[in-house]
Amino acid sequence: MSQTLYIVLAAVLALVVGVVLGRLLAGKARQDHEGDARTKGQQLLADAEAEATRIRDERIQQSKDKFRNLKQEFEQESRRQKQSLDQELTERRASVVEQEQSIKQLSQTTQKQLDQVQRKEKELDTAKERLETQAQQQREKLEAQDEKRKATLDAQLAKLESREQEVETELRDIRQQLTEKISAITSQLEAISGLTAAEAREQLVEGLKNEAQIQASSYIKDVVAQSKLTATKDAKKIVLETIQRTAAEHAIENCVSIFNIESDDVKGKIIGREGRNIRALEAATGVEIIVDDTPEAIIISGFDPVRREVARLSLHLLVKDGRIHPARIEEIVAKTRKNIDEEIVEIGEKTIIDLGIHGLHPELIKMVGRMRFRSSYGQNLLQHSREVANLCATMAAEMGLNVKHAKRAGLLHDIGKVSTEEPELPHAILGMEMAKKYKEHPDVVNAIGAHHDEMEMTAMISPLVQACDAISGSRPGARREMMESYIKRLKQLEETANGFKGVNQCFAIQAGRELRVMVDAENVTDERAAELSYEISQKIEKEMQYPGQIKITVIREMRAVAYAK
Structure with missing residues (x-):
């Protein structure tokens, strides 16, 4: 509008100037050109008005066009910002929903863990109350027995004192009489014999x-x-x-466990798509899962009892849960291994309670529980140690030796077999060092170290432990020499592969006819994996003796894991 006003003013100013000029010119030639000047002035005024009108219309149209363009740009920008805000709002809503689901799932997991902790606390409290009750009853029983024995001893002591006084009086009289007789006889003998x-x-x-x-x-x-x-x-x-x-059963453990299932439909879930589930389970546990035509049963094969038990319990949890996939399998196997460690402690505590052994160090209790999953020449090590402990206690009682020390030494005599420290030492010497480390009695320490004549016997119970160990192992059907040598060969097979760089885990399966080696995918390439399988096979051929052939399978698996937050 201001531009239009300027144009109008300019036109008016031009008109005024034109009028003034016309009048000046008219003043000079008013008479001659008065008519022409008027005509020209009118024409000039009309031209100025027309020009002013045209300029005003052009400016007004330009202003309208600019206003229309600005309005369109503003509307487009508004629509674009609205779309951006709507998209951002949608993303934030999705993020909030995802966070709510994550928080809900975390809350459920936390609640489950809290329930488990509370349940375990209740079980521990119950066990503690039961043990305290048993200890109190035992204490009261012992106190009653002590009081009864004390009363009996006091009565016997009083009788003995009374009898002692009577005997002293009689001896005094007899001594006096003998003295008199001896004096008389002596006098007679001296007179007779000279x-x-x-x-x-x-x-x-x-x-x-x-x-x-x-x-x-x-x-x-x-x-x-x-x-x-x-x-x-x-x-x-x-x-x-x-x-x-102390007669005991002798069940020889084998290398196979049977896992029963409700129907054969579960076998397909356990195998998984293209066998990925069963491969993940075998890689995580180190055993061989055999799924054949046996109805409603799956065979778990492996020489290590702990691995078989982990695989069996993991399968039970997976089938019960229904979610069977590689990530879930690894999670369940890790959880089961932790539960097995807790079960080992419980087995150790139950064993020492059954045998009446007190004050055993917690580390020794763990080793006692670990013997449950260890065999010696096919004989369960924990069962063998319990039997030796009972034999030692019975023999010590017959011979008047310390029963508690004998039973303790019998239970701990083979703990060196379940230790991972200094495996190059004989198990008797290693067990002795551990017993000495955990402050066991010197007689117990010597009995453990000397039960295979690897050191001098200085305690009375040492030959007793040696004899009971031989008795337990010589029962008919108690041991199998071939089983022990077979397990040693499988362990040597795994140790041979573990000595190579880049090897994470290795498992001997199929009765030692196959060795599966898991390598680090980041440090071992595909070419190196092929070389590694050949190097392991060559080392096994040079260092080991075995029937048939052994298949070495090197598995290199690459995984990429990321977390969306």
């Missing part, structure tokens, strides 16, 4: 000494001969009575 009392006493003592030596020698010979005749018989009697009183 010897003094001192000379007669010397001759009598010398004669009695010779006679006593002859009788003592004869008695000693008779006792020695009788002892030789009865010693073997008595020893056999003690051993046989001990074995009969």
